[in-house]
Amino acid sequence: MAVFSGDWAFAFGVLGNIFSFLVFLSPLPTFYNIYKKKSSEGYQSIPCVVALFSAMLWIYYAFLKTNATLLITINTFGCFIETIYVGFFIFYAPKEARIQTIKLLLILVVGGFGGIVLLSHQFIFEGAVRVQVVGSICLVFSLCVFVAPLCIVRQVIKTKSVEYIPFLLSIFLTLSAVMWFIYGLLLKDFNIGIPNVLGFTVGLLQMVLYVMYNKKEEKDFVKEQNLPELKNHVIILHNDKNLPELSEEQIIEIVKLGSLISCTQKFDLALCMHENIAEDHKKQRKTMEI
Structure with a gap:
């Protein structure tokens, strides 16, 4: 043993x-x-x-x-x-x-x-x-x-x-x-x-x-x-064309520009309507004078 x-x-x-x-x-x-x-x-x-x-x-x-x-x-x-x-x-x-x-x-x-x-x-x-x-x-x-x-x-x-x-x-x-x-x-x-x-x-x-x-x-x-953390909040656009990546600051500028364009378009439309109304008034006056 x-x-x-x-x-x-x-x-x-x-x-x-x-x-x-x-x-x-x-x-x-x-x-x-x-x-x-x-x-x-x-x-x-x-x-x-x-x-x-x-x-x-x-x-x-x-x-x-x-x-x-x-x-x-x-x-x-x-x-x-x-x-x-x-x-x-x-x-x-x-x-x-x-x-x-x-x-x-x-x-x-x-x-x-x-x-x-x-x-x-x-x-x-x-x-x-x-x-x-x-x-x-x-x-x-x-x-x-x-x-x-x-x-x-x-x-x-x-x-x-x-x-x-x-x-x-x-x-x-x-x-x-x-x-x-x-x-x-x-x-x-x-x-x-x-x-x-x-x-x-x-x-x-x-x-x-x-x-x-x-x-x-x-x-x-x-x-x-x-679930990755987005530090710079970068937005990537996918399309048929190769587009650059846009940061949050760039997106804000684009939105502001869009708002400005929209307001400009509204202003131009109102101005155009005002001009059309004034022209109609002139025509009516000429017709009455005749």
Whole structure:
């Protein structure tokens, strides 16, 4: 039974590696845009530095735990790719952002990770206690990492727009969380399993919001297409001949001109009738004189 459970754990660990690999590669379009424009353009380096720190912690935990090769493989790749991202950001970022990134690296990677390794390995903890303490640190930090996307969820609900949710990344994160949760459950390692419950919940919430607000945006778009707003009130005349488009101001001038022509015609008609009546009177006078 233990061998059977181990086989399933290995299978889900491999799947977790695959989906986590896709998650680690998801920022590539962002950094490609940075490379093309030769500027970081307001992008933040914090997610990359935090991901680097998290991967280093999990590698350390995997070495202490032993028999956790799948944790080592994916987090080694994570350290490699996140280091490239951070270096890329530092190269193209403005001076202030570059200094902030270097400070964050020193605080988390050098100070934080170095302090954890030094304290847990040399002074305080030994054996199974050391593994449990480092695992608890990984658990807490992973929970903090999974809580971060809740800011995106809040932004989506506030703006009712899905532009802040990368849908494919949400899918990969959710699937990755599911695989690592089952992997931790089969190995009875709650330090791996528990954080991924929150990861799955947040990823599922993002996808639900995406579907809900994406449909709303599509309906609004259809309404706008069916009932377009006329800003300049332009009237288009369709006829056999190609006629120019007339604006509201031009239409008003034409109506005024029409009214003027109509009044002129009425005046000419009245004048003509008056002249005819006067001429008839003259004829009648001449007839009487004769």
